[in-house]
Amino acid sequence: NQQLRVLQALDVARTQLYHFMAIVIAGMGFFTDAYDLFTISLVADLIDHRYYPDGQRGDYLPVLINAVSLCGTVPGQLVFGWLGDKMGRKRIYGVTLLLMIFCSLASGFTFGKSTNKSVVTTLCFFRFWLGFSIGGDYPLSATIMSEYASKRTRGAFMAAVFAMQGFGNVAAGLVGTITSAAFVNSSQDKIDYVWRIVLMFGAIPALLTYYWRMKMPETARYTALIAKDAKMAASDMSAVLHMPIVPEDDGVNELASQDQYGLFSSEFLRRHGLHLLSTAVCWFVLDVTFYSLNMFMKDIFTKVRLLDIDDDLLKNPFKRTIRITGVHTAIAAACTLPGYFFAVAFIDRIGRVKIQLLGFTMMTVFQLCLAIPYPKWLECNRNKYGFAVLYGFTFFFANFGPNTTTFILPAELFPARLRSTCHGISGAVGKIGAVVGVFAFHLLRNQFRTLLFVLVGCNLVGIMFTLLLPETMGKSLEEITGETEEGQTLDDEATTVNADDEGVGRANG
Numbered sequence: 075n076q077q078l079r080v081l082q083a084l085d086v087a088r089t090q091l092y093h094f095m096a097i098v099i100a101g102m103g104f105f106t107d108a109y110d111l112f113t114i115s116l117v118a119d120l121i122d123h124r125y126y127p128d129g130q131r132g133d134y135l136p137v138l139i140n141a142v143s144l145c146g147t148v149p150g151q152l153v154f155g156w157l158g159d160k161m162g163r164k165r166i167y168g169v170t171l172l173l174m175i176f177c178s179l180a181s182g183f184t185f186g187k188s189t190n191k192s193v194v195t196t197l198c199f200f201r202f203w204l205g206f207s208i209g210g211d212y213p214l215s216a217t218i219m220s221e222y223a224s225k226r227t228r229g230a231f232m233a234a235v236f237a238m239q240g241f242g243n244v245a246a247g248l249v250g251t252i253t254s255a256a257f258v259n260s261s262q263d264k265i266d267y268v269w270r271i272v273l274m275f276g277a278i279p280a281l282l283t284y285y286w287r288m289k290m291p292e293t294a295r296y297t298a299l300i301a302k303d304a305k306m307a308a309s310d311m312s313a314v315l316h317m318p319i320v321p322e323d324d325g326v327n328e329l330a331s332q333d334q335y336g337l338f339s340s341e342f343l344r345r346h347g348l349h350l351l352s353t354a355v356c357w358f359v360l361d362v363t364f365y366s367l368n369m370f371m372k373d374i375f376t377k378v379r380l381l382d383i384d385d386d387l388l389k390n391p392f393k394r395t396i397r398i399t400g401v402h403t404a405i406a407a408a409c410t411l412p413g414y415f416f417a418v419a420f421i422d423r424i425g426r427v428k429i430q431l432l433g434f435t436m437m438t439v440f441q442l443c444l445a446i447p448y449p450k451w452l453e454c455n456r457n458k459y460g461f462a463v464l465y466g467f468t469f470f471f472a473n474f475g476p477n478t479t480t481f482i483l484p485a486e487l488f489p490a491r492l493r494s495t496c497h498g499i500s501g502a503v504g505k506i507g508a509v510v511g512v513f514a515f516h517l518l519r520n521q522f523r524t525l526l527f528v529l530v531g532c533n534l535v536g537i538m539f540t541l542l543l544p545e546t547m548g549k550s551l552e553e554i555t556g557e558t559e560e561g562q563t564l565d566d567e568a569t570t571v572n573a574d575d576e577g578v579g580r581a582n583g
Contacts, residue, residue, distance in 0.1 A: 077550065077558045078325050080294050080304075080311050085225045085550045092314050096222050097231055099290060100215040101238035102283040106174060107208045108242030109249075110276040114139055114201065115369045116250045116399050117269035121197075123391040124265040125190035135194065137516045140369050142198045143205035144512065147505040150209025155498015159300070159491055163218050164292045170210035171284050177204035178277035182270035209505065213497035216485035220493070221293035222314075225550045229421035232482045237414035240473065243368075244411065247403030249275050254395040265391060295551065299490040302326050337492055345556070349487045350496055352539040356430065357480040357504030359532035363437065364472055366511030366525070367465070371405065372398050373515075374465070377522060378451055380458040409466030413473025425547040426479045426486075430540045433475010438533040440468045445526035476536060480504065486546040489555045 077085075118139055126135065150170075157166045180200040184193045215235055223231040253271050257264045291310040298307035308321040335341035367374070380401065421429055443464050444451070451461045484497040518525040544554075552558040 077552055078298055078322055080298060080307050080319050080322070081550070081552065083315055083317065083319055084222070084294060084311060087224050087315050089224070089227055093223065093227075093231060095286070096219060096290070097234045099283055099286045100219050101235045102279050103171065103211045103215050104236060105238040105242040105245070106178075106276055106280045107211055108239040109246045109279070110174070110178060110204055110208060111143060112243050112368065113246035113250065113272055113276065114143065115372070116246060116395070116402060117272050119372070119398060120265050120269045120391055120395055121193075123262075125193055137512060138198060139194070139201065141509050141512045143201040143208070144365065144505055144508045146202040146205025147209030148502045150206035151212055151498040151502040151505065154210025155213035155494045155501070158214050158217060158494030162292055162301070163214055163221075163296055163494065164290055166210070167214050167218065167290075168284065168288050170207045170214060171280050171287055173207035174204065174211070175277045175280045175284070177201075177207060178280065179274050182274035209501070212481070212501045213494045216481055216497050217494045218290070218293055220485040220551065221295040221490070225548060227422060228486070229426060229482060229547060230418050232485065233414070233418040233421050233478050236478050236481045237418055240406065240411040240414045243406040244403055247399045247406060250399035251396055251403065254392045254399065258390070258392040258396065260392070262391060268392065268395070295490045298326055334491065337495060342492070346488055346496070348542055350499065352542045353480065353484045353487065353500040354503035355539045356476060356536050357500050358507035359536045360472070360476040360480055361504045361507035362511040362514065362532050363529045364477055364511070365508035366515040366529070367468065369512060370515045371402055373519065374522065375401055375462070378458045378461045380462055405462070405466050405469065409470045410473055413470040413475075414478065416474040417478040421478070421482070422547060425545050426483055427540060427543055427545050429474065430476045430479040431537060433471045433477070433479070434533045434536040434540065436471035437468050437475065438530050440464050440471070441526050441530050441533070445523050445530065448523040448526070483543060483546065486551060486554055487544070489557060490551070
């Protein structure tokens with residue numbers, strides 16, 4: 075149970091430029107993911123106004139176009155998560171990005187006659203496959219970043235990748251606002267240009283990072299522990315870490331002879347069954363709250379009159395979209411982004427489990443503050459600002475809490491050969507929760523107070539299952555899974571090499 079030298083070197087490596095490049099490359103996928111998932115709710119009003127001007131659509135359209143991409147993420151996480159363990163993280167990583175680029179562009183086109191049926195059908199078709207590619211990005215990005223980072227900074231680096239979701243959320247509001255403002259004095263026949271431009275813009279950040287994503291070497295943990303290629307792992311990481319690493323064929327062969335239990339084995343159930351159940355349930359209940367409150371922000375703020383849709387806005391859909399996207403951007407910038415920043419700063423100091431418990435607890439407190447006096451929020455127009463503050467704090471503690479940690483923990487708790495698969499399973503269950511949240515809001519849209527109490531119950535379930543999870547802070551991935559001895563240090567030669575490398579870095583600095 076001795077750690078391979080190449081993995082030891084990764085565990086204690088100093089932070090360098092390559093780590094930040096990996097954060098940006100992986101993070102831009104999450105920037106695109108968030109932009110694509112949340113931007114549809116901002117342009118749904120335009121699509122409704124353009125193709126259902128007489129209100130004959132019924133109540134299904136907002137639910138349909140919001141839920142279809144989330145439905146696509148479920149099989150995407152399962153399929154690409156499994157392929158990441160079978161074929162390699164890097165090889166599958168490019169496939170998800172190409173599919174994301176194509177479907178983002180295709181979402182802006184329609185086939186056949188420009189009728190409401192053909193437009194919505196085509197949009198939903200490509201939104202489903204867009205969700206499929208987004209789902210695949212979750213387990214691959216999490217696994218790659220966890221396997222590249224040192225054990226001292228792994229949590230912060232993974233949180234930084236996930237924090238790009240916040241920037242994508244803000245970008246969705248900004249692009250929606252700018253595009254609508256550009257057409258504000260145009261004929262309403264130009265509505266088609268606005269929503270199509272906004273949706274197609276999601277292809278740009280993904281396209282810009284494709285080349286760099288393909289330049290990334292395969293992770294050493296996949297190459298050494300799954301592909302059993304000690305020479306390639308040592309060569310790749312020597313180039314990345316700028317230090318000589320000796321290949322260990324004997325060590326790799328010894329690992330290959332150890333018990334390689336599978337996902338459906340009794341050994342996996344004994345060692346990790348409770349971990350997988352807990353990560354999946356926590357992600358499920360978190361996404362019920364996060365997506366129901368985020369994707370229907372317009373409807374919620376309209377109820378409390380934070381969004382006043384007057385006659386002028388009713389007549390001009392462009393101005394209405396500017397108002398909607400403006401509020402969305404303000405909440406995202408003031409509350410969502412700071413939550414991510416706090417997670418990056420404190421996750422390797424406080425720990426994953428404590429932050430997840432704190433997040434679920436504070437979300438419960440603020441949702442109760444919204445739910446219990448809910449009639450009071452509706453009585454006075456001035457109360458809308460207090461409602462918005464409490465609503466924003468709910469998102470702050472979701473991000474400085476379970477929205478970040480549910481992404482990190484599944485990429486740390488499971489062995490390398492099952493890591494991407496188990497992350498995909500946890501994430502897929504989470505996105506099922508997102509779909510449940512969308513439909514729950516639709517069913518309870520006239521009983522928002524009841525919905526808030528339901529979400530409080532979800533938070534309490536999250537607290538209970540969080541208590542079943544072990545803390546992973548400060549440990550190597552192999553220590554966490556029990557594949558190597560805890561507290562193992564680098565041998566003398568590797569320690570000397572790494573110390574010399576750090577000394578050179580300080581001297582150059």
